[in-house]
Amino acid sequence: MNEVLANSYAVTGDPEHLRVAKKFDHRAVFDPLARGEDSLNGLHANTQIPKAIGAAREYELTGEKRYHDIASFFWQRVAKHRSYVIGGHSDGEHFFPVENFSKYLGASTTETCNTYNMLKLTRHLFAWEPSAETMDFYERGLYNHILASQDPATGMMCYYVPLRPGAFKTFSTPEESFWCCVGTGMENHAKYPDTIYFHDAQSLYVNLFVASELTWKGKGLVVRQETRFPEEDATRLVLKLQKPVRLALRVRYPSWAQSGMTLATNGKREPVNASPGSYASIEREWKNGDTVDVRLPMTLRLEAMPDDPKTVALLYGPIVLAGDLGKEGMEDAKRYGPSAPQLGRARPIAIPAFVCDVKEVLASVKPAPGAPLKFQTRGVGRPRDVSLVPLYRVFEPRYTVYWKVYSPAEWEKTKADLAAAEGRRKEIERRTVDAVNISEPRSERDHNLQGEGTNEGFFEGRKWRAASKGG
Ligand SMILES: [Zn+2]
Structure with missing residues (x-):
């Protein structure tokens, strides 16, 4: 509300609208943020981000530093400390204590609206x-x-992007599963172009490496960006100009480009007087037909859970890689409709782990020949090695983004625990004379199961039946 009323003030100039906007400032949330205190634990996450966006708007319209501090401290905490590797945050829609981050790998992580709002x-x-x-x-x-x-x-959209190892994505339906994340989702996928370029009076910022064409009327400039990024690690900017114009072209030098960015103007290498995590600038008089070639070599790297150095995610350049865990046991899984995966409808599977020192993981990840952004682990996966692909390419199978890394001794113990559980299951099976497969019509009929007022469901891939009230 503070954002929309501030926007209304921006349009009308009526101070009443600003006064009412400020009435919606949520002081219980804003006061600690203004003091640089993170009191977000337990709060509904996506209720807070729009308040911070409102503070940002109020700062822009009033210049009051308090609003600036609220919005920027909130961003720092959520983007840098409360987000998973994919840039999303929240488990079950809420902020949680980051000291226990790795405990929050549920089936309902990272509501998509939240990232829509964080990008805004x-x-x-x-x-x-x-x-x-x-x-x-x-x-x-x-x-x-x-x-x-x-x-x-x-074209359907996720509510959550689940980060529980072995989970899978579920999507909306056109008429019956229609959530907040469908509304923001329709905007999300229409907004890919809106942040590629920014400008001030004398500079053009190239923020994102996305094939696109920009028209800057005031300068008589058209910039065409030609690239298949991130499937290639380079982009080319081609400038069309009505007449020569002096300006600084500022190209983002991403923090992940640790092995060095290169720039060439009209085929000639330019010095890059910048380091990863900044903008590299070329200021000159640009002419029609000038080209700038940007190369951003990508490397593999690990990012660990903040509270657990042995729970890690893999990235290649800016791209988070997910392990493709296949579709086994997903026959009853509902991929369209539920807002989160109903994991009970899928049989549990063993989630591969890496057995080695954390420092050795990267050396065992090899590119798949001829397949951009596809990798394979070699020799460290237990019980098997895995294929890795961008999370943005995994839609049907189960996947994992976070991996456990065990020492050989830890893995032996994990295996022994699993074997003991399997032994107990087999022993029960050996002593069983007969069994009714609940909710299997034939088995229930064979055993003359009768009931009324009963209902059924799934748990860990198996069906159950229960009596409801009066049943
Ligand atoms: Zn939502």
């Missing part, structure tokens, strides 16, 4: 003070959460 807030912060830190976050959320949240087969 990021644009405000970037407009106040351009920084690669904010745009690096934007890119992370855009490729690894937003792009990963739409089913290319149907």
Whole structure:
């Protein structure tokens, strides 16, 4: 409400609208943020982000520093400390204590609206003070959460992007499963172009590496960006100009480009006087037909859970890689309709782990020949090695983004625990004379099962039946 009323004030200039906007400032949330205190634990996450966006708007319209501090501290905490590797945050829609981050890998992580709103807030912060830190976050959320949240087969959208190892994505339906994340989702996938370029009076910021064409009427400039990024690690900018114009072209030098960015103007290498996590600038008089070639070598890297160095995610450049765990046991899984995967409808599977020192994981990940952004682990996966692909390309199978890394001794103990559980199951089976397969019509009929007022469901891939009230 504070945002929409502030926007109304911006349009009408009526101070009443600003006064009412401020009435909606939520002081219980704003006061600690203004003091630089994170009191977000337990709060409904996506209720807070729009309040921070409202504060950003109020800052822009009043210049009051308190609003600036609220919005930027909120962004710092959520983007840098409360987000998973994909740039999304929240488990079951709520903020949780980051000291226990790795306990929050549920089936209902990262509501998609939240990242929609965080990207919106990021644009405000970037407009106040351009920084690669904010745009690096934007890119992370855009490729690894937003792009990963739409089913290319149907156009339907995710509510949550579940990060529970072995979970799978579920999508909306056109008429019956229609949530907040469908509303923001329809905007999400129409907004890929809106943050590629920013400008001030004398500079053009190239924030994102997306094939696109920009027209800057005031300068008589058209910039065409030609790239298959992230499937290639380069992009080309071609400038069309009515007459020569002097301006600084500022190209984001992402923090992940640790092995060095290169720039060439009209085929000639330019010095890059910048480091990863900043903007590299070429200022000159540009002429019609000038080209700039940007190369951003990508490397593999690990990011660990903040509270557990042995729970890790893999990235290649800006792209989060997910292990493709296949579709086994998903015959009854509902991929369209539920807002979160009903994991009970899928038989549990063993989630592969890496057995080695954390420092050795990357050396065992090899590119799959001829397949951009596809990798394979070699020799460290237990019980088997896995294929890794961008999370934004996994739509049907189960997957995992986070991996446990065990020492050989820890793995032996984990295996022994699993074997003991299997032994107990077999012993029960051996002593069983007969069994009714609940909710299997034939088995129930064979055993003359009768009931009224009963209902059935799934748990860990098996069916159950229960008596409801009066049944
Ligand atoms: Zn939502």
